[in-house]
Amino acid sequence: MAVFHEAPWSDPAQVLSALGERPWTIGFLTGGAEPGWSYVAADPAAVCTLAPEDSEDPIAALAALLGPTVDPDPAGPPFQGGVAGLLGYELGDRFEPIGLPRHDGWPDLACARYDALLAFDHAQARVLAIGRGATEAEAAVRAATARSWLDLPPRPAQPPGCELQADSPEAYEAAVAETVERIAAGEIFQANLARRWRGRLAPDARPIDLMIRLAATSPAPFAAYLRLPDRAIVSNSPERFLKVERQDGGLVAETQPIKGTAPRGATPAEDEALAAGLSASVKDRAENLMIVDLMRNDLARVCTPGAVRTPELFRLASFANVHHLVSTVTGRLAAGRTAGDLLRAAFPPGSITGAPKVQAMKVIAGLEGGRGPFFGSLVWLGCDGGLDSSVLIRTAAFVHDADGWRVEARAGAGIVADSRPASERAETETKIAAVAAALQN
Template sequence: MLATALLEAVWRDPAETLGALADEPWAIGFLSGGTDAGWSYVAAAPDATLTLAADDRRDPFAALKEMVGEPTSGAPDGPPFQGGVAGLASYDLGDRVERLGLGRLDDWPDLACGRYPSVLAFDHRRRRSIAVGRGADPAAARRAAETALAWLALPARQAAPPAADLSPDDPAVYEAAVAEVVGRIHAGEIFQANIARRWRGRLAQGAAPADVLANLAARSPAPFASYLRLPGRAVVSNSPERFLRVVPCDGRLTAETQPIKGTAPRGRSEAEDRALAEALAASPKDRAENLMIVDLMRNDLARVCSAGSVRTPELFRLVSFANVHHLVSTVTGLLAPGRTAVDLLQASFPPGSITGAPKVQAMKVISQLEPPRGPFFGAMFQLGFDGMLDSSVLIRTAGFVQEGDRPGATWRVEARAGAGIVADSDPRQERQETESKISAMAAALGAA
């Protein structure tokens, strides 16, 4: 049984706090932004790490269970995440579930995570910061909390303009891929597939991924933004989409997923913006696209939930972000006795909203039309010592690779944006949708 210590402190902006730690290997952050911001988290200095490369044949889900250990409750009045395992599940982790022979991108790991006994939690609604410590006894837990508390005093990062020279893949190639998927749908091979487009470039000398993170937090806050610094690599995500959440309650585990499907750009005037939102909410194409993924996620949850417990309490809710409107639905369930959050992750990975339906065949089509995905369209996750899980879909995401290990080495950057392709998709409109989705990330990268 792990002891828990909570030390309440004055409020500090979580993005600023994360920026101060961002160059530390295994620094990680989950930033809740926007009008409904709830809890944000910043952590560093894990006491254990796990990295699984493509040729490492260990069972990743068994390794996660071993790393987090048997569930042990935290403080009942504490934040939802009170320490545990957190990190990156790349899209290609799905190859460990379905064995499709997926390629790999630039040697990105399938799984990279740390176990964090020290965490800073930020309660946006009450404007308070809480240092959380977990340890074998109360003294060890307090020391871990004091480690987290010290991060609040770190000086703010001196940001540099990213000024990335970002270039997209050929739009004609993307439109041809969309047309091919439409043809496969009409031929009966699949019902839907999410096809992504790629942008690549370099940050300016002296700029780092943390500078992109700071720009996003200031200009375009998202509910499921996240950051992870690995040795020589980093992930910056401005995701609007929750993947899976598991909440311990009265000895049982409740599960939830909130897939996003259906997109429209924001308008240039209030009237145009309202018209675009109303058209999206009423669009038969976008509602059908969303419903396909809802059905897929219901099936995924049903694999590990008690019979009859899977429900869809919300369909096609309109949610507006800085650069797009989306349709969001909610699926819930009650995990069957003996099942854990890791079992749910395995049953549902990769996210249905960025694969398609049927999932396995859509993944095969994607692998034929796209380069390997690596971190893109995977998930960032928190797996708590108490059995909780929260995770995001890695859309609106940039991946960074440092060019060499010398001081001041520049960073290569790649970002992707996809669109759900259905029977009546228009290639040009789908390509334009990817441009709307990438716009906030491109602005944060300082791209022309």
């Protein structure tokens, strides 16, 4: 059962900052042109972490953590409590065994069940404190706990003080050139090849400081934060991976892959020209269409035959430092299929692997090594069977060691037959720019 307490508006990023140092605090911060709901949760009722050597089926583990699905409150937000957390990129190795290398001790899965959370309605400038429990009294206590988080003082802003250092540009360009050769040989059609940046936070800085800065300077529709006991993820993602919601007695799925990128212009005229050039780009549209076809195939594995549609192709979406092309694929899940089945069919996201997916993942593993949290997903699975999830791009991952917090960030580019190594390298620099700027003093 659920209890809802309405409260006056508070900035979700500031509320998140007050909780940001607690292990298992999570936040989903929507921003940009059409913000919807943001969520902040902490102090979970149960957690589940799967290391690479753990043999448990991840979808079964998520279902056990979530428990039985229940009907949602129709007046409530899309997420009314449930499971949330990280699906690392190499989780895909459990669905399609490839022998992917792992990265830096990151788990394949790190999720928790949240029975207390705050939901921030940007459209109506209101906050709902939500509690779930076996009884109304139990749910009311948890709603009161969530409501109390609004009274915590926000963390004072701290400059992250981190100058990211990029891996060799020559090495990245050589990897792009090799990928183009493998495309020409017919091995793959496309691969999303990423480049790495590394650094270390100033002694007094914490990962949450980057989240606060990005929310203020570069809001993104799928920004998210997860604090683990000795690790953290800060993501400023513009990309939805999978969404599942109830409609007309069934479950409807949606994915919105991004492919095609251009920088923002220094003047309105230059910006308009760059956007128009991206919209007209044969290369970028073809790159996008390859991933649309891949995602259509992934959704078709668990959707009603003939139900997969592409209602939107090549929509221009503009963010603080880039323009993107975004498409939308939808489908209705077949009877008896769940959001977990869809994750099994479609993970990891096609937009950051390539086509054909499995062979592209093999190429990427050989050139990049393990990815860990990068290009995986931060996800919530609602108590009603719904789901929403991001693609972990524009993301920084933090590990705490004896010297403090070290940080790594990655940005990728979709490599196709006519890719030019220098241009693809420049694209990674454009994509990482907002995260890199927010990490500096």
